[in-house]
Amino acid sequence: MIRSSTKTGRFWVLFGLLFALIAFEGALALFVFAAFTRSVADLRTMQTAGMRIDEFGLLLNNFVKEMKVSTGIAHTGAGAAPLPHTAALAEGARALGEVNQQIRSDSLARLLEDVGELRTAVAAYGGKLQEGERDDATIAYIETIEPLADRLMSTDFPDSRRAIFAEVARVGEANRRAGLFARRALALSLVATLAVGLLLGRLMLASLRRAAAQERELEHRASELAIARSIQTSVLPHDLLLPGYDVGAIMLTAEEVGGDFYEFRRRRDGGAWIAVGDVTGHGLRSGLIMLMAQSMFTMLSEEDQADPSPKRLLSRLNRSLFFNLRDRLGEDKYMTMVVARIYPDGRLVYAGAHTELLVYRRVADRVDRISTEGLWLGLVAELPDDSEDREILLSPGDVALFHTDGVTEARDTHGRMFDVDRLAERLREWSGESAAGVVERIAGAAREWAPVPADDISLMAIKRS
Amino acid sequence: MWRTARKVLARLRTPLGALGAFLLLSSPAVARGRVALIVNASNPLSDLTSAELRRIFLGDETRWPGKQKITILLLPQGSDERKALLKALLKMSDDDFTRHWISRVFQGEATSGPKIAPSPASMAKLVAGLPSAVGMLDADDVPAGASGLKVLRIDGKAPNEDGYPLAR
Numbered sequence: 340m341i342r343s344s345t346k347t348g349r350f351w352v353l354f355g356l357l358f359a360l361i362a363f364e365g366a367l368a369l370f371v372f373a374a375f376t377r378s379v380a381d382l383r384t385m386q387t388a389g390m391r392i393d394e395f396g397l398l399l400n401n402f403v404k405e406m407k408v409s410t411g412i413a414h415t416g417a418g419a420a421p422l423p424h425t426a427a428l429a430e431g432a433r434a435l436g437e438v439n440q441q442i443r444s445d446s447l448a449r450l451l452e453d454v455g456e457l458r459t460a461v462a463a464y465g466g467k468l469q470e471g472e473r474d475d476a477t478i479a480y481i482e483t484i485e486p487l488a489d490r491l492m493s494t495d496f497p498d499s500r501r502a503i504f505a506e507v508a509r510v511g512e513a514n515r516r517a518g519l520f521a522r523r524a525l526a527l528s529l530v531a532t533l534a535v536g537l538l539l540g541r542l543m544l545a546s547l548r549r550a551a552a553q554e555r556e557l558e559h560r561a562s563e564l565a566i567a568r569s570i571q572t573s574v575l576p577h578d579l580l581l582p583g584y585d586v587g588a589i590m591l592t593a594e595e596v597g598g599d600f601y602e603f604r605r606r607r608d609g610g611a612w613i614a615v616g617d618v619t620g621h622g623l624r625s626g627l628i629m630l631m632a633q634s635m636f637t638m639l640s641e642e643d644q645a646d647p648s649p650k651r652l653l654s655r656l657n658r659s660l661f662f663n664l665r666d667r668l669g670e671d672k673y674m675t676m677v678v679a680r681i682y683p684d685g686r687l688v689y690a691g692a693h694t695e696l697l698v699y700r701r702v703a704d705r706v707d708r709i710s711t712e713g714l715w716l717g718l719v720a721e722l723p724d725d726s727e728d729r730e731i732l733l734s735p736g737d738v739a740l741f742h743t744d745g746v747t748e749a750r751d752t753h754g755r756m757f758d759v760d761r762l763a764e765r766l767r768e769w770s771g772e773s774a775a776g777v778v779e780r781i782a783g784a785a786r787e788w789a790p791v792p793a794d795d796i797s798l799m800a801i802k803r804s
Numbered sequence: 805m806w807r808t809a810r811k812v813l814a815r816l817r818t819p820l821g822a823l824g825a826f827l828l829l830s831s832p833a834v835a836r837g838r839v840a841l842i843v844n845a846s847n848p849l850s851d852l853t854s855a856e857l858r859r860i861f862l863g864d865e866t867r868w869p870g871k872q873k874i875t876i877l878l879l880p881q882g883s884d885e886r887k888a889l890l891k892a893l894l895k896m897s898d899d900d901f902t903r904h905w906i907s908r909v910f911q912g913e914a915t916s917g918p919k920i921a922p923s924p925a926s927m928a929k930l931v932a933g934l935p936s937a938v939g940m941l942d943a944d945d946v947p948a949g950a951s952g953l954k955v956l957r958i959d960g961k962a963p964n965e966d967g968y969p970l971a972r
Contacts (some may be wrong), residue, residue, distance in 0.1 A: 407909065407916050474926045478933045481875050481919060489915045 350546070353539045360532045367528060371521040378514035385507040388438040392447075392500050395431040399454075399496055402428050403488045419468060419476040422484070425458045446502045450495040457487045567596035567626035571795075574633050576603040579774075581611050581801075583683055587774030588799040589782045591745075597795030598625030598674070599743045600633055604640045609683040612640040612652075615693060615741035615799055616676030616716075628664065628672055632716070635659050636678070649678040649690035650728045657716045664717045673717035677741060685733045685803055690726060691716075694744055697763050699770045701736030706763040733803040738770050738777060741801075745794035749785045757788045774800040837972040838963040839889045840943040841956045842928070844935045851957040854969050857893055860938065863905065863914045868936070876918035877930055877939035885942045888972040928953060 405423040432454045439447045460483045467476035571592060579586040581603075588601055598618030605611045614636050618625040635656045640647075653676065664670045677693035689696065692713035699706050713726045733739060742762065749757040762781065769780045778798040785796050841857065843849065847868065852860075859865040866874055879886045881898050890896045896904070905917035921927035924945040931939040932952030943963035946955055961968040 473922065474929045474933070477919060477921070477926075477930055481930075481934055481936070485916055486873075493915070 350539070350542050353535055353542060357532065357535045357539055360528055360535060364525065364528050364532065367521065367525055371518075371525070374514075374517050374521065378510070378517065381510045382507075382514065384438070384441050385503065385510050388435075388442055388503045389507055391431070391434050391438050392496075392503050395435050396496055396500065398427050398431040399491055403492055406484070406488060419464075419473040419480060421468060422461050422464055422480075425461050428454060429458060442503070442506060444499065444502045444506070446495070446498040450491065450499045453487055453491050453495050457484065457491065460484045460487060563623045564596060567623040568592050570630050571596055571599070571626050574630060575601065578605075579603050581605060581681065582609060583685075583804055584611075584681065585774040585802040585804055586611075586613075586800070587776070587778045587802075589775075589778040589797070591782050591786060591792065591796040593621075593745070593792040593794050593796075596623065596626040597621050597743075597745060598629045599745065599795035599797040600629045600674075600676070601741070601797050601799050602633055602636050602640075603799070604637065606680075611681045612636075612678065613681065613741070613799060613801070614676060614678045615743065615797065616674050616691075617693070617743045617745075617795075617797075618674040619672050621794075624670065625672065628660075628670070628674065631663060632656065632660060632674060632676065647680070648728050649680055649688055650726055653678050653691050653713075653716070653726075654722045657714075657722050658720060660717045661720045673715045676716050677711045679741075681801060685735075686730055687733055687739055687801070688728050688730045690728045694742055694747065695759060696731075697740040697742070697759075697766055698731060698733070699738040699740070699766050700734070701738075701770065702734065704767065706767050708759065708763060733801070735803050736770075738766065738774070738800055738802045740766050740777070740781075741799040742781075743795060743797040745792065745796040746781065746785045746798060748794065749789035749792065749796065751788050752790075757785050761788075770802075774802045777802070837888075838943040838968055839885050839892070839970040839972070840941050840946050840963040841958065841970070842931050842939050842941055842946065842953050843956055844931055844933075844937055845952050845954050846935045847938075847954060849956065850954060851960060854893065854959055857958065861890075861894060861918075863908050863917075866914070872936045874938060875934055875936040877921045877927060877934075877937050878918045879924070879927060879940060880920055880922060884972070885940055885945075889940050889970060892970045892972070 402423055402425070432451055435447060436451055439451065460479065464476050464479050464484060467473070467479060572590065575590060576588070579588060586603060588603065590599055590601065592599075598620060600614070600616040600618070602614040603611060604613075616629075616632060618628045618632070636652075639652050639655055656676075656678075660674070664672060675691075675693040677689055677691040677696065679687050679689035681687050689711065690713065691711055692715050693711045696709040696711055697706050698709060709729075709731065714722055731739070740762075747757055747759050747762055751757075762785075765781050765784055766777065769777050772780060777800045782796050782798055786792060841852075849869065856865070860874055861876060868874055878889075881902070887898055890898060890901050894901065905914070908914040909917055919930075921930050921939060924941050927939045927941055928945075928947055928950060931937045932950065938956075943955075946953070946963075955963060958969050959967075963970070
């Protein structure tokens, strides 16, 4: 049971782990998808930024070169000349401004600020030219426009471009690392899932195999039990007729074969042999030993001896049983057995060790509890010499009741035993019934006491007519 | 010589010009035919060697001792003063000088070349207005007592002194 609980616990732990792993993979996949989408958007933004800054660089370069050509040494005219239009530069700056709203680069912001300043200065320069203030325009050009243009070309633009492409590289690297991490995590998780799945599958397979084996075992045992029960009940005596006596016997088998045994053999002298016993343990082996004891008893009881006594019969039966159990079967089992010889004159001579013999005395209307002392069969090779036959006398109406411990040790749902006192009381109560009636009613009472019997219930009543 | 004579005659047309012409002609050291190099009055320099000037006009030296960028102002191509300056200082023709600066700019050795002042008056005004400027004028065209300007001595000589190197 403990092993089964451990296995079940392991199964649920693995199942939980598998579920957690699958959930983790789902979350990871979502994260990877979101990160991928975001990284694609980031990369696109940065690529756009890179394209825009390069486009702007061309525009700026063209503007500055053209401006310097207009106003510089190549010009042979009369001083300050009109500067190139800044419209294209303005458009490039506007596009870059859009990009910078997303990437928020300080260097790009500085570039755009200086471009704005340049455009203002160029416009002012144009105004001065229009007003004929060529010298002032030249001064403005030299002092403001050209340094601004130089700063844009030498510092602002390279700084911005460097910053943007560094950001592009950073985003790319971050994406690469995130992707690598996600791939590794996903791969590890998949491997873990596979491993857990395999373990779970193995466990389930083992569980299925175990269940199948258990089912086979149960079928086997059911079959075995059926055989054992059949053996146990098929050898029971049916003919219990004995002149001067009313003999009744019953055996109610439990779910598992208990190894109970009773026998009745009439003798030619008008008497009879009876035996009641119980093999230790349960199951097919106990049933087989019971069958062995029954055979031996039958054989020994049929021997024509001058003065057959229960003690001698038991002694010989013990010897044979001990030999078979220990030497042949190697079994550590033994059995209780009481053997009695009934005489036509009412004497009942008995020997052996078994449960108490209850004797109802009709005249006194009481039940005597007579212990059966001695050694159990199969324990030693030779029964001790001090064991002896005992004798009681049954008067008309008296009832001797042999029983097995399945009767007295039957437990109700509260764990209370049927016990010998209750058995004696029932015997006294139903002593007026036939012997068969006595055993049937007592067996019924015991079965009612313990609806789920743990052991066989066997009873044999000998009522003197 | 003829050019100077024309300028003297032109100045005689007004009383103030006549006074100037008188002063010019009566000066013991008349600087006729000499190119004066002028800088902003705020420029701490007052004397340069020919070698230093060559480095400046060729773009090898781009900053004043105070690290301010030097702005070269020249009269338009073809002017006598310009030709004289280039020949005396750099041994170059106007076209050679132009090619030199185009080469420097396009090779990235200079961010911009010399600027043009369309006339002597503009030159005077621009140099007076630009602390970084170094310009050129015919020594006769340097406005007397003009504020904001300073005539440089070259190799220790002023334009009106003998041995002045930028003579035509």
